[in-house]
Amino acid sequence: MQTSDICKDRCRPSGSEALPQGIVTKKSNYKMRPLWGSSLKNDNPPPSMSLLAIAVGIKQKAIVNQIVEKFPLSDFVVMLFHYDGVVDEWRDLSWSNSAIHVSAVNQTKWWFAKRFLHPDIVSEYNYIFLWDEDLGVENFNPRRYLSIVKDEGLEVSQPALDPSRSTVHHQITARIRNSIVHRKILKFRGNTKCYGNSTSPPCTGWVEMMAPVFSKAAWQCTWYMIQNDLIHAWGLDRKLGYCAQGDWTKNVGVVDAEYIVHLGLSTLGVFNGSEALLSKSKEVDKRPEVRTQSSVEMNIFHERWEAAIKEDRCWVDPYQLISNQTRH
Template sequence: MLLKVATMINPVFVLSDPKNRSFYCSLFIVVSLICGAYFIGSASIAKEYKEKLTRWKVIYNMQNMKFDTCKKRCQPSGTEALPEGIVAKTSDLEMRPLWGSSVKNKNSTPTMSLLAIAVGIKQKEIVDRIVRKFLSSDFVVMLFHYDGVVDKWRDLPWSDSAIHVSAMNQTKWWFAKRFLHPDIVTEYKYIFLWDEDLGVENFDPKRYLSIIRDEGLEISQPALDPVKSEVYHPITARVKKSKVHRRFYKFKGSGRCDDQSSGPPCTGWVEMMAPVFSRAAWQCVWYMIQNDLIHAWGLDVQLGYCAQGDRTKNVGVVDAEYIVHLGLPTLGVTDDNKGIDAIAQSKKEGSRALTPSPPPLKASDRAKVRMQSFIDMRIFKERWIKAVKEDSCWADPY
């Protein structure tokens, strides 16, 4: 019995039988074929899976790339739901007809610059002289009527071609913040933001533009005639036989200014009564103007930060084209004869008419206006100091 069992499990006896040997060979072949098919199939599946993974990876990378690209697009806030091409990011102040073609003529020569002035009806004749100079040099003219009077300007031949904006008792900086957004005035290479009490007898806008382009001035102003002007700062006084100056020298007393001086009031400074900004400079200055402050006192000291580079080089005063600052008090003045008297006096004195000496003011709110100017300046200075302290990413170049 034991011998029989041993024979049954002994492979020698099993393989010695031809029938058994044939069976196991067939089984081995079948198993080999199955294993081969399995390995070949696995390799094929692995290859296909790998190819799918590669395709998915490419698609994923492309989607991520598109997502990253889209994230980098500087879309204006609120336009995310729109295709980028439909967004009109800029505009201009050009008036369009109610009928006819609404598409701008691409062959037309664009106006290079904009003159914006805060005006009151009392200075109508002075403003008329200014505007005529600029219109002959192909400027767009925009009047900010701080006294609310618009209709009385209609008799001037250029009135209909000017843009009129009216608001009671507001400064040009208040108007500029609300109506001269950089996206609106982006087509104008230079922005002239002037007061109304300026004599332009010795000023030519075209020559002025030519000079500031040649000199690379991003922020500038015409020099002031120190003899005829009622009010001026030393750095803005005209230097005879000079084309442009960028600094003021003072070697005696306190607050000395020399070649080593690097900031206002020695260099990098213009006054606020007749500043001229390049397009790039205005894009910066506009944001510096405070929304809730009426006056811009204090901004003049910081304008150099918007000079698109070195303020000692890119900010300057043009001597070759100069003006006269009449120094006429306007906002807060209740003397109705003030502007009329100044114009009448100017007619009597001929060319020196642009420099009348203002008579004493009657009861008015002028003192309150000046006080508010000082308050606004203090607030602006405090905000600047606070902003510099809190912005850890900002580095002061000066």
């Protein structure tokens, strides 16, 4: 093959065409680098790492500290999304200087994730823990959790919720005793029933959004599905199966052996008098408005999903393929 033919076939990142290929660095990470005294020559392979990202407010400092201390810094990079603008008051925690701190007032976990967890930036991390701040982790070990996830082949997962101590919104997230992992539920009452051969949410193929864990490949897909302007991400949970890298009745699950407590704290939309957003009252509670906005965004997301299906004539719904295989 001639040189001209080789050059034509090269796939190059958009914008890098003016550069020699060897100098193009396509990906990055959150590893901090010293200002001096560091040798750039390191023949050792980089350690296998995962990422813990949490949206936090200073009022939940003690709870967040308990969460982070469960995650060994040798195995995890920690990233805090400060939605209340308070950063310096975290500096007294032993791990704070090792964490990445990002601050934007009154923004949600999904707003931060869309802007600061681009797949090219987090591609070195095997798993992405994208968690809320109101989680009890007394019975949770992240190393054991990931060991189970790998053994079970889960691409999208979450730790089960202790039903006796948690705010449980959906049955599929509740812990099942004497179980390692469950992937579906049985539900014979109510408007939506779930049977052993059910193949779609709310029966199987999804997790809730307070403590999801994504594989590298699943996160790349999920990131593209997050909408820039729909910051509450309601409705996204029922579509996570599309990012499960195959059969979501097998690749999406809830880990019962390593479980957490969901405290159910509604923190977004509450401002106290120390914040510059207020001028008269000491505290304003906008949580009802936040919930209303979340519902509005869910409807918009569903409308966009349906419109996207109609516009993309080449797209084949894998849900339908799995359903057809199950029937036959």
